[in-house]
Amino acid sequence: MIICRMVSLEMSANIVMQHQFIKNQLLVIQIYFFFEQEVKKELVQYFKNKERVLPTESKNLLLYNGDIETAYLEIINLYDTYGNNYFKRIRLNYND
Secondary structure (H helix, E strand, O other), X not given: OHHHHXXXXXXXXXXXXXXXXXXXXXXXXXXXXXXXXXXXXXXHXXXXXXXXXXXXXXXXXXXXXXXXXXHHHHHHHHHHHHOHHHHHHHHHHHHO
């Protein structure tokens, strides 16, 4: 009987530890997701500000008028297509 209770207590302790581990992992995932969303928002805002100073005919409307997700995907697409050259163009136009 005593051995049975000890095994039961050990199993309960293992379940509590597993629950705590899962809870901690979920918290890490939530923090990472929040951090990722904040970085994405700041990146999009940075490029929207760069587009704002360009003449209307030079603006990328998906980037300038799009929501955060649309603008972010456009930034990724531009980088995949043109690499750093696109970003250098923005920097040159902004400094003129």
